[in-house]
Structure formats: structure tokens, C-alpha cells
Amino acid sequence: MIRLAIPSIGEDDLIAVRDTIASGYLVQGARVAAFEKAIAEYIGTPHAIAVSNCTCALHLALLALDVKPGDACAVTAYSWISTANVIELCGARAVFVDVEPGTFNMSPGQLAKVLEEEKVKAVLPVHTFGQMADMGVIQNLCASHCVPVIEDAACALGASLHGRQAGTCGDIGCFSFHPRKALTTGEGGLLTTRDDTLAKKLRALRNHGLDPASSTPDFILPGHNYRLTEFQAAFGAAQLAKFPRILSARKAGAAQYDSLLASTPLTAPARMTGGEHTFQSYVTLLPEEAAPRRADIIRTARERGVEVQVGTIHMPLTTYYRQRYGYKPGDFPVTDDMAARSLTLPLFEGITSAEQQQVVDTVLALIA
Ligand SMILES: Cc1ncc(COP(=O)(O)O)c(C=O)c1O
Structure with a gap:
């Protein structure tokens, strides 16, 4: 895995x-x-x-x-x-x-x-x-x-x-x-x-x-x-x-994903100009048409040996906040979209180029 x-x-x-x-x-x-x-x-x-x-x-x-x-x-x-x-x-x-x-x-x-x-x-x-x-x-x-x-x-x-x-x-x-x-x-x-x-x-x-x-x-x-x-x-x-070493490995891994994702339907994370991103997570966006199948994509990718995950949580739409404040889809339209399409790819110091290629190939095959 x-x-x-x-x-x-x-x-x-x-x-x-x-x-x-x-x-x-x-x-x-x-x-x-x-x-x-x-x-x-x-x-x-x-x-x-x-x-x-x-x-x-x-x-x-x-x-x-x-x-x-x-x-x-x-x-x-x-x-x-x-x-x-x-x-x-x-x-x-x-x-x-x-x-x-x-x-x-x-x-x-x-x-x-x-x-x-x-x-x-x-x-x-x-x-x-x-x-x-x-x-x-x-x-x-x-x-x-x-x-x-x-x-x-x-x-x-x-x-x-x-x-x-x-x-x-x-x-x-x-x-x-x-x-x-x-x-x-x-x-x-x-x-x-x-x-x-x-x-x-x-x-x-x-x-x-x-x-x-x-x-x-x-x-x-x-x-x-x-x-x-x-x-x-x-x-x-x-x-x-050893933190500088860890960070530079993560940045190199992120750059490798960026180039593997260029010209694919998977969107690489956007960067702020003038910023240094630490890539705690490398979070991509699925194309809109694949978003409804994301749970299946995650499950099947794992069966094929690639652990992918959603990005993070649409907090207003969790049960507590929905029930307490009545939030509904449409109240935070950009969060709705990001939360529905996010997909985190494996990233850690020591991930190899071959593994990154396998991650991208697996996900692309599943969203095709
Ligand atoms: C954005 C953000 N805030 C807070 C936390 C909570 O951190 P901890 O698990 O150390 O309590 C996390 C943990 O993943 C997080 O990602």
C-alpha cells in the first residue's frame, strides 16, 4: 500500500x-x-x-x-x-x-x-x-x-x-x-x-x-x-x-506531482504568489463529473494499493452545525465545490517517483 x-x-x-x-x-x-x-x-x-x-x-x-x-x-x-x-x-x-x-x-x-x-x-x-x-x-x-x-x-x-x-x-x-x-x-x-x-x-x-x-x-x-x-x-x-530536509523532500514530491498532473483532468493545488507551501497535504481537485463517484474512487484506489483521501471537512454541513444553525448546501458555494471535489494524494519524505507515477496512473484510470 x-x-x-x-x-x-x-x-x-x-x-x-x-x-x-x-x-x-x-x-x-x-x-x-x-x-x-x-x-x-x-x-x-x-x-x-x-x-x-x-x-x-x-x-x-x-x-x-x-x-x-x-x-x-x-x-x-x-x-x-x-x-x-x-x-x-x-x-x-x-x-x-x-x-x-x-x-x-x-x-x-x-x-x-x-x-x-x-x-x-x-x-x-x-x-x-x-x-x-x-x-x-x-x-x-x-x-x-x-x-x-x-x-x-x-x-x-x-x-x-x-x-x-x-x-x-x-x-x-x-x-x-x-x-x-x-x-x-x-x-x-x-x-x-x-x-x-x-x-x-x-x-x-x-x-x-x-x-x-x-x-x-x-x-x-x-x-x-x-x-x-x-x-x-x-x-x-x-x-x-532535520525539519529542513523533511520540508524540502515534501516540496520536491509536490513539484513532481505538479508535473505529473499537467494536462490531466486532475487539478493540482493552486499556489499563492510570494508564498512557501509546506504541503502538509497535496490536495487535488477531481473534475466535476467525477465528484459524485469520489467515495468509490477512494475505495477502489485503496483496493489497488493507493491510499487517497478527501481533503478536509465542510464544517457547516456536518450534523452538529447543520442542526444547530440550519446551514444547507449553497450557503458556502466555494466550500461546497472544493469539499465535493478534493482528493488528497499520498505525500511523505521517501515517496519514490515510481510510487507517485503509480498514484497518478491509478487515480486517472478511476476518473476516466
Ligand atoms: C487545520 C487544523 N486545525 C486543527 C487541527 C487539530 O490538531 P490536533 O490533532 O493536533 O488537535 C488539525 C489537525 O489535523 C488541523 O488540520
């Missing part, structure tokens, strides 16, 4: 995890601090705060920005479900924003309409599949409405747009280290911010509300236990050391 994703795990990762477990220091400590420092330097941000996963990171970002029951938060319509769920978990309301064709990212034009129509407490653009949303425009819009921005950069460690790294544009950035991401710690996540006050609040929120600056235990707000373990942090540090 040509798998959809395989994490880049080597002897260095195994040694780092083994040595840490053998040390007996298992929960948030010196290795978490070192991993945070290394990521902060890599991204170019003063504060990096490691947490258990990106869903926790997004949740804490909303809590740190005082999102409360009754508030509304604008969020892209096409993303992994946790980007919207965390809003609802705060008792707030997710107000969805349609995406742009091809890049799958939040449409600044649609966001402008939402911001004109209602007061939102925060805006959550997503750097979908590892390509940054149009942050310059989104930031300006949000600044003009005095609304803070939380970047969902779950898939976008190492992505940039016009020289700005993912996680450095908004008030808070949130990253995931799930095994489908280019850098993994198994489960794992991290927040970035330039704001000292937010950083202190986030550090407290992830650790029971413990004041990170106090020498005797003191609790400054009710917090969660959203800590990362020491062995995950050691794993993450080992991954970060």
Missing part, C-alpha cells in the same frame, strides 16, 4: 525518546522549554508555548482572548472540525466564512462581509494544507474592526507568505504535531505570540492556572492540564533538527 502519510522517524528520534524516558523526567520540564525555545527561534517569535495538541492550543487561544458564551467568532468553513468546535466549546458561536477556489483558504472578501454584518470577538483563518491564508489582507481587515486574529497554523510549520512566517502574523498562532504533519511528536501542539501578557496567560492556562512567574505555587486563573510530555518534546526537538 502506498500510504497517505508516513512520518519521518529515524534512529535519532528513537534515541531522543528512549533517553528521555530513561531519565525519569516525563512531564513538562527542561526538554519542553528547550523545544519551545528552538521552535520560537525557527519561526522568529518571542514566545512559543507547547501544549498537548493543536485543539488545546486553539481552545487556549480563545480563552486567553476572553471569548465567552454568547460571543461570535469568524472561522473558515473548510477545515478540520476542531477549528470550529473550540469556539462552540467556549459557548460562543462559529460564524463561517467561505473559502477561495483553489487555495482552500478563507476568502478575505467574504470575511469583510461578515465583519460588516456582525461584531465578532476573534477571527480564525486556517493555513489550509500548509499554505498560508492571505494574512496581509485579513490582518488589515481585522485591525480596522479591532478584532484579534488566531492563525490556525496546524499544518503550516515552516510556511511563509511575503516573508512572514505562519504563526507570526496574528495575535496568536496554533500548531499541530499530529503524525500527518511534517513535524510530529505523536500528539502535540504549540502556541506562538509576540504579546508578553498573552504568553503569560497561555502558560498559566495550559498548567492548571499556575503563575509561571511565581516562585511559590500560585494560581492566577482556572486552567487546564494541556501540557506536553518531556519525551514528546525530545521527539519534537529531534524532528526539528
Whole structure:
């Protein structure tokens, strides 16, 4: 089976995890601090705060920005479900924003309409599949409405747009280290911010509300236990050391797919000019006429040894959001189209040209 994703795990990762477990220091400590420092330097941000996963990171970002029951938060319509769920978990309301064709990212034009129509407490653009949303425009819009921005950069460690790294544009950035991401710690996540006050609040929120600056235990707000373990942090540090190699392999694989797909009915992912895409996923679009057969295409491709998958989730059309807010097809027409036609192809460091050819041949045969 040509798998959809395989994490880049080597002897260095195994040694780092083994040595840490053998040390007996298992929960948030010196290795978490070192991993945070290394990521902060890599991204170019003063504060990096490691947490258990990106869903926790997004949740804490909303809590740190005082999102409360009754508030509304604008969020892209096409993303992994946790980007919207965390809003609802705060008792707030997710107000969805349609995406742009091809890049799958939040449409600044649609966001402008939402911001004109209602007061939102925060805006959550997503750097979908590892390509940054149009942050310059989104930031300006949000600044003009005095609304803070939380970047969902779950898939976008190492992505940039016009020289700005993912996680450095908004008030808070949130990253995931799930095994489908280019850098993994198994489960794992991290927040970035330039704001000292937010950083202190986030550090407290992830650790029971413990004041990170106090020498005797003191609790400054009710917090969660959203800590990362020491062995995950050691794993993450080992991954970060070889991250440039991992990223360049993914980019090379993506370029190879681009050339294999040229002049075929399968559409390659669109690129933002001036951007560096990390290709957390290489997501193509099926021709319209093949979209109704996508489930069959996915199943048959797997039977033939090629693991393909849909892109991500049309969140407003999932049962919870449909039933709660009455969303229906047509409310987010671009998301309707992207969600119906997306098809993710296998991509990981080490995929061979022959395997990529086999992936493309298999899919093309099935859509013919
Ligand atoms: C865009 C996006 N946001 C949030 C998440 C949640 O990340 P985690 O699994 O680390 O909680 C994911 C995970 O795939 C994601 O793709």
C-alpha cells in the first residue's frame, strides 16, 4: 500500500525518546522549554508555548482572548472540525466564512462581509494544507474592526507568505504535531505570540492556572492540564533538527506531482504568489463529473494499493452545525465545490517517483 502519510522517524528520534524516558523526567520540564525555545527561534517569535495538541492550543487561544458564551467568532468553513468546535466549546458561536477556489483558504472578501454584518470577538483563518491564508489582507481587515486574529497554523510549520512566517502574523498562532504533519511528536501542539501578557496567560492556562512567574505555587486563573510530555518534546526537538530536509523532500514530491498532473483532468493545488507551501497535504481537485463517484474512487484506489483521501471537512454541513444553525448546501458555494471535489494524494519524505507515477496512473484510470 502506498500510504497517505508516513512520518519521518529515524534512529535519532528513537534515541531522543528512549533517553528521555530513561531519565525519569516525563512531564513538562527542561526538554519542553528547550523545544519551545528552538521552535520560537525557527519561526522568529518571542514566545512559543507547547501544549498537548493543536485543539488545546486553539481552545487556549480563545480563552486567553476572553471569548465567552454568547460571543461570535469568524472561522473558515473548510477545515478540520476542531477549528470550529473550540469556539462552540467556549459557548460562543462559529460564524463561517467561505473559502477561495483553489487555495482552500478563507476568502478575505467574504470575511469583510461578515465583519460588516456582525461584531465578532476573534477571527480564525486556517493555513489550509500548509499554505498560508492571505494574512496581509485579513490582518488589515481585522485591525480596522479591532478584532484579534488566531492563525490556525496546524499544518503550516515552516510556511511563509511575503516573508512572514505562519504563526507570526496574528495575535496568536496554533500548531499541530499530529503524525500527518511534517513535524510530529505523536500528539502535540504549540502556541506562538509576540504579546508578553498573552504568553503569560497561555502558560498559566495550559498548567492548571499556575503563575509561571511565581516562585511559590500560585494560581492566577482556572486552567487546564494541556501540557506536553518531556519525551514528546525530545521527539519534537529531534524532528526539528532535520525539519529542513523533511520540508524540502515534501516540496520536491509536490513539484513532481505538479508535473505529473499537467494536462490531466486532475487539478493540482493552486499556489499563492510570494508564498512557501509546506504541503502538509497535496490536495487535488477531481473534475466535476467525477465528484459524485469520489467515495468509490477512494475505495477502489485503496483496493489497488493507493491510499487517497478527501481533503478536509465542510464544517457547516456536518450534523452538529447543520442542526444547530440550519446551514444547507449553497450557503458556502466555494466550500461546497472544493469539499465535493478534493482528493488528497499520498505525500511523505521517501515517496519514490515510481510510487507517485503509480498514484497518478491509478487515480486517472478511476476518473476516466
Ligand atoms: C487545520 C487544523 N486545525 C486543527 C487541527 C487539530 O490538531 P490536533 O490533532 O493536533 O488537535 C488539525 C489537525 O489535523 C488541523 O488540520
